[in-house]
Amino acid sequence: MIQKLPAKKMVVTGDYAAAYGALLCDVDVVAAYPITPQTLIVEEFSNFVNDGITDAEFIMVESEHSAMSACIAAQAAGARTYTATASQGLALMHEMLFIASALRLPIVMPVVNRTVAAPIGIWCEHNDSMPQRDTGWIQMACEDNQEVLDMIIMAYKIGERKDVLLPVMPCLDAFILSHTVEPVDAPSSDEVADFIGKYEPHAMLDPDNPMAIGTFTPPEYIQELRYQNHVAMENAKKAIKEVTKEFADEFGRDYHGLIEEYKCDDAEVVLITVGTVTGTAREVVDKLRQQGKKVGLIKLRFYRPFPREELRSIAENVEAIGVYDRAISYGSGGPLFIETRNALYGMDVPVLNFLAGLGGRDVVTGDVEKMYEILMKAKDSKPDKEIYWIGTRGVSI
Amino acid sequence: MNIKDLPEESLFTPGHTACAGCPAPAIVRNMMKIFGKDTIVYTPANCLLVFSGTYPYLAWRVPYLHEAFENTAACISGVARAYRKKGKKTLVVGIAGDGGTYDIGIQALSGAAERNEDVIYVCYDNEAYMNTGIQRSGATPYGAATTTTPAGRKIAGKLEHKKDMAEIMRAHEVPYVATLSISHPKDFLEKVEKAKETEGFRYLHVLSPCPTGWRFDPAKSIEIARKAVDSGMWTLYEAEYGEITNIYKPKKKIPVEEYIKGQGRFRHFTPEMIAELQKWVDRKWKRLYGELPES
Numbered sequence: 001m002i003q004k005l006p007a008k009k010m011v012v013t014g015d016y017a018a019a020y021g022a023l024l025c026d027v028d029v030v031a032a033y034p035i036t037p038q039t040l041i042v043e044e045f046s047n048f049v050n051d052g053i054t055d056a057e058f059i060m061v062e063s064e065h066s067a068m069s070a071c072i073a074a075q076a077a078g079a080r081t082y083t084a085t086a087s088q089g090l091a092l093m094h095e096m097l098f099i100a101s102a103l104r105l106p107i108v109m110p111v112v113n114r115t116v117a118a119p120i121g122i123w124c125e126h127n128d129s130m131p132q133r134d135t136g137w138i139q140m141a142c143e144d145n146q147e148v149l150d151m152i153i154m155a156y157k158i159g160e161r162k163d164v165l166l167p168v169m170p171c172l173d174a175f176i177l178s179h180t181v182e183p184v185d186a187p188s189s190d191e192v193a194d195f196i197g198k199y200e201p202h203a204m205l206d207p208d209n210p211m212a213i214g215t216f217t218p219p220e221y222i223q224e225l226r227y228q229n230h231v232a233m234e235n236a237k238k239a240i241k242e243v244t245k246e247f248a249d250e251f252g253r254d255y256h257g258l259i260e261e262y263k264c265d266d267a268e269v270v271l272i273t274v275g276t277v278t279g280t281a282r283e284v285v286d287k288l289r290q291q292g293k294k295v296g297l298i299k300l301r302f303y304r305p306f307p308r309e310e311l312r313s314i315a316e317n318v319e320a321i322g323v324y325d326r327a328i329s330y331g332s333g334g335p336l337f338i339e340t341r342n343a344l345y346g347m348d349v350p351v352l353n354f355l356a357g358l359g360g361r362d363v364v365t366g367d368v369e370k371m372y373e374i375l376m377k378a379k380d381s382k383p384d385k386e387i388y389w390i391g392t393r394g395v396s397i
Numbered sequence: 398m399n400i401k402d403l404p405e406e407s408l409f410t411p412g413h414t415a416c417a418g419c420p421a422p423a424i425v426r427n428m429m430k431i432f433g434k435d436t437i438v439y440t441p442a443n444c445l446l447v448f449s450g451t452y453p454y455l456a457w458r459v460p461y462l463h464e465a466f467e468n469t470a471a472c473i474s475g476v477a478r479a480y481r482k483k484g485k486k487t488l489v490v491g492i493a494g495d496g497g498t499y500d501i502g503i504q505a506l507s508g509a510a511e512r513n514e515d516v517i518y519v520c521y522d523n524e525a526y527m528n529t530g531i532q533r534s535g536a537t538p539y540g541a542a543t544t545t546t547p548a549g550r551k552i553a554g555k556l557e558h559k560k561d562m563a564e565i566m567r568a569h570e571v572p573y574v575a576t577l578s579i580s581h582p583k584d585f586l587e588k589v590e591k592a593k594e595t596e597g598f599r600y601l602h603v604l605s606p607c608p609t610g611w612r613f614d615p616a617k618s619i620e621i622a623r624k625a626v627d628s629g630m631w632t633l634y635e636a637e638y639g640e641i642t643n644i645y646k647p648k649k650k651i652p653v654e655e656y657i658k659g660q661g662r663f664r665h666f667t668p669e670m671i672a673e674l675q676k677w678v679d680r681k682w683k684r685l686y687g688e689l690p691e692s
Contacts, residue, residue, distance in 0.1 A: 028482045031475060057478035062508030066471030069505070072464055073439070073475030079482060081475075099464050205460035205476060207435045207487055214463040217452040 003053045005189040014177030015040030017145045017184050018084060018110040018170075021152025023048050024192040025108075028079035028199075031059040031070035035089040036122050037178040038112045042084065064089035068096035068109075075105040076213050078204040080156070083107070086174065087114035087128045094132065100167045101136025101229060103214055104202065106159030107167040108152060113141075113275065113326075114174040115359050123360020124174040126274070126327040130303065130335040136229050138168040138236055139304045141275045145182040148172050150253055153187075157196045158243045163235040165202060173276040174360065187251055195250055237305045258307035260299040263289060264314055267296025269375040271322040271354075272311075274300045274336060277363050281324075284368040295372050300336060308343040319379035320350045322371050326357045333387050350378045356390035367391055398586050403430045413456040415448040418608035418615025420579045420622070421521050422448075422456075425492065427582075428519065428601075431589045434459060436488040437480075439473050441502065442466040443494035444528040445521070467501040469493040470509035473516040481515070488517065488593065495522040495536035499562050510569040510598045517592050517599045520562065523607035531610040535560040538630065539677060540670045541662045543610070548665035558677050563602045563634075570639035572597040578604050578631060580623035584645060588635060604631045612661025621660065628656040629682040641685075650690050653678050 005024065012020070019041045022030065032042045042060075049058045057074075061067045064085050071081040085093060090111055100107050115125035129139060138159065142148045148170065155168035172178055187195075203211060217225075241257040248254035263285055264270055273281045278299045288295045298314065300307070315321060321344070325334020332338055337353035344351060354371045357363040367390050374388060374397070389395040408429040415422045421444060429436070437460045440446045446463055449456045464472050469491040477489040493502055498520040506518060525543045526532040533543040539558045542548040546555040567574045573595040575588040585603070592599040606622050608615040625631035626647055633645035653675045657663035666674075679689055 029475065029478050031471075031478075055482070057482045059474055059478055060512070061471060061474070062504060062511075066468055066474075066505045066508060069464055069468035069471035070475030070478070073462060073472040074479040075475075076462055077437070077476045077479035079479035081479075095465060096468070205437050205462055207437065207460055210458060210460045212450070212452075212455050212457060212461040212463075215450055215452050215455065215461065216447050216463075221452055 002055050007188040007191065008186050010184045010186055011181050012145060012184050013040055013179055013181050014145045014148045014172045015112065015179065016044050017149040018152060018172065019044035019048070020186060021149045022082040022108070023054055024186065024189050025080070025153060025156050025196060026054070026189070026193065027056050027082040029057045029059065029071070029074035029081045030083060031061050031067045031074065031081070032083045033061050033064045033067045033085070033089060035064070035086050037114055037174045038084045038086040038089070040178065041110065064092045065096060068093040068100065071107050072096060072100050072103065072105055075107055076103060076205055078201045078206070080199040081107050082109070084110045084112070086112040087116050090128045090132065091116060094135070097132055097135035097137055099214070102225065104165040104232070105167060106156070106165055108155040108159060109167065109169050110148070110152065111169050111171045112174050112178045113171050121359050122174065124176055124326065125358055125360060126171070126325070129169060129171050130327045132169070133304060133335065136166065136233070137304065138166050138233070138302070139171065140169070140302045141171045141300070142177065143276060143278045143299060145177055146184050146253065147255065148177060149184050149186060150247065150251070150255070153192055153196060154243050154247055158236065158239045160196070160199055161239045162202065164232055164239045166232050166236060171275070176276045191250070195247070233305050237307070240302060255301065258302040258305070259310050260301060261314070262297040262299065264296035264298065266294055267318055268294040269320045269322065269372065269379055270296040270298055270314060270318050271324060271368070271371055271375065272298045272300050272336065272340060273324045275326065277324055277326070277357065277368070280363060280365055281368045284365050284372065288372055293372070293376065303336070303339070306339055306343060311340060311343050312347065315344050315347050315349050318349060320352065320375045322352045322354055322375045324354050324356065324371065328355055328358065350383060351386070352378055352383060353387045354390050355387065361391070370397070398431065398590050400582055400586065403427065403586070408434065408458045409449070410456045410458060412454070413448045413450065415444070416609045416615070418618045419444070420605045420618050421445055423579060424521055424603055424605060427586065428589050429459070431586065431593055432488055432490060436490055437462070437476050439463065439469060439476065439491045441469045441493050441497040442528065443497055445492060445494070447528060466497055468505050469497055469502050470505040470514070470518055473518065474509045474512070474514040477514055477516050489515070490517045490519060492519045492521065494528070495520060495524060496526045496534045499535035499560050507569065510566060510571050510600070513571060513597045515597055517601065520600070520602045521605040522602060523605045523610060524559070525607070525610050527607050527610045536562065539674050540666055542665060543662070553665045553670070563600070566600040566602070567636045567639055571600060572638060573599040574636040575600070576602045576631070576633050578622050578626050578633060580619050580626060581633060581645065584633060591635070610662070613659050617659065624651065624656040627651045628653050629678040630656050632681065632685050634685065644685060646686050650682065
């Protein structure tokens with residue numbers, strides 16, 4: 001870092017918040033490739049570099065595959081690294097995502113959730129990040145631009161913990177956040193430096209202490225490595241809860257760990273949401289509560305690790321659960337729905353899936369009201385199906 | 398540096414599992430003697446990755462990284478930038494095969510060359526995907542039989558000529574491009590030394606005759622490399638910022654027929670195929686050396 005940055009209130013896009021977060025975290029190496037709607041992130045970071053605000057190395061690579069390859073290599077050489085991508089770019093990186101997590105390199109990469117072709121589109125859908133489920137990355141979704149900034153900071157602190165050492169992928173919805181300005185409180189660079197500390201690599205490429213990283217390894221050793229990655233991801237649950245608590249103590253904004261409950265205490269039905277739809281759903285919950293309906297909302301922040309225990313504990317006291325998905329696993333259901341039902345295995349509560357907003361279609365309050373209406377019915381009588389395509393032409397509910 | 402002045406200590410140790418007669422260990426061992434201890438090495442998926450050590454064994458005595466196949470130049474860029482950020486001077490070297498260079502790795506290679514990353518990229522070229530079992534690559538010469546260009550009844554060997562990778566790299570106008578051969582050790586060492594002294598993107602391309610894939614007597618690797626140079630199948634030169642600064646011209650140009658003799662991959666060659674390969678060599682020769690010698 002060259003310039004110290006004071007705490008300030010900004011009115012910025014989600015992409016700006018993502019870039020500013022990396023600046024505050026004093027990243028050493030950035031390797032990135034532009035893709036709509038992530039472009040503002042690389043543009044803003046280029047401004048920080050060219051205006052001399054940071055002395056980070058910015059490698060403007062020729063593809064996302066190279067972006068992740070270079071980040072892994074730089075992180076393996078002891079640097080704190082950062083990149084950002086979306087959609088096709090993330091798909092192109094897929095191969096390298098496994099390598100980042102298996103080498104236990106806590107890279108942070110915001111993903112601006114955008115639909116994956118075909119047909120080509122640039123608007124919000126979660127079918128880019130959710131198929132990365134098994135790559136070993138911590139994956140979470142942000143609700144607003146403030147959370148984007150805060151999550152970049154928390155991502156380094158969570159990922160770099162010695163009991164975790166995993167890369168982190170904070171997701172933000174295309175355009176709804178990436179290109180929309182909102183007020184954002186930014187802490188000072190000194191406060192962030194104190195909060196996340198210095199990156200101390202657990203292993204690195206150093207001629208004074210030579211070691212090999214990622215070499216050819218026979219079956220005698222790999223299974224234990226797989227187990228360790230699984231343990232690290234389980235450890236991340238505790239780390240996330242602790243870091244969100246520390247963050248709340250330090251900066252006054254509490255994200256409550258892996259999920260955030262909204263009016264769930266006496267709720268008969270709850271809807272699980274992800275990303276920006278959460279804001280819309282809060283409004284609907286308030287309206288329905290005024291009508292005396294006992295509805296609640298769970299904002300699912302983390303997809304990996306999945307908040308199994310938290311959801312089971314809520315499910316004990318409700319009569320129906322709805323899961324909102326902005327992605328679909330063809331022939332099965334929405335990824336969060338599949339995951340939730342798996343987490344609630346053995347519990348006697350109906351779980352329904354609401355698919356809406358695919359391809360970036362707006363999800364409005366009426367859509368969410370429809371979801372709650374279906375849930376209220378499900379509480380009283382067994383529903384005849386599990387998956388509901390909300391607002392889909394030619395498909396009746 | 399003279400051969401006798403090379404340091405005794407080897408940073409690439411014996412005990413690796415390369416095939417008998419494989420020149421790659423000699424290429425790497427001698428390069429590393431010049432590069433020295435303060436070097437970080439990356440290899441993509443290739444024979445070298447596999448034969449230089451299966452965990453927990455390792456022939457490398459320098460920091461060593463592997464990520465994937467198609468990204469050598471991106472990975473060495475990342476390491477080099479991390480070290481530049483630290484303000485530490487360390488040589489960063491990527492050593493890829495021809496498949497990882499000509500084919501799947503060319504995009505990352507071109508990008509890193511264009512950015513003039515401060516790294517050395519080495520291509521050891523054995524003219525096919527040897528590690529996966531001798532499949533054709535963009536480096537495989539015309540007519541050569543590989544497992545994906547077999548000498549069949551209808552189609553015999555590879556139909557296309559070898560891609561001129563060093564020329565592609567020269568067109569990037571990087572600080573240093575050199576082609577090397579194990580048959581010319583003094584020239585080899587001088588070029589490696591020159592690469593070490595140069596800053597910015599450096600590309601070294603060395604021919605690595607493969608006894609297993611080319612099907613020749615493992616005792617003859619050096620001899621075959623020499624014939625490759627003498628026939629014009631492999632040319633030795635240096636280029637700085639796109640300009641050729643030094644060319645090695647063989648004293649006597651031998652016919653390609655003499656080069657392909659003793660290599661099983663060319664056993665099915667007809668006179669017409671020999672003529673086609675000779676035409677390619679002659680075109681290349683003229684481009685680099687000017688007129689063909691009188692026959």
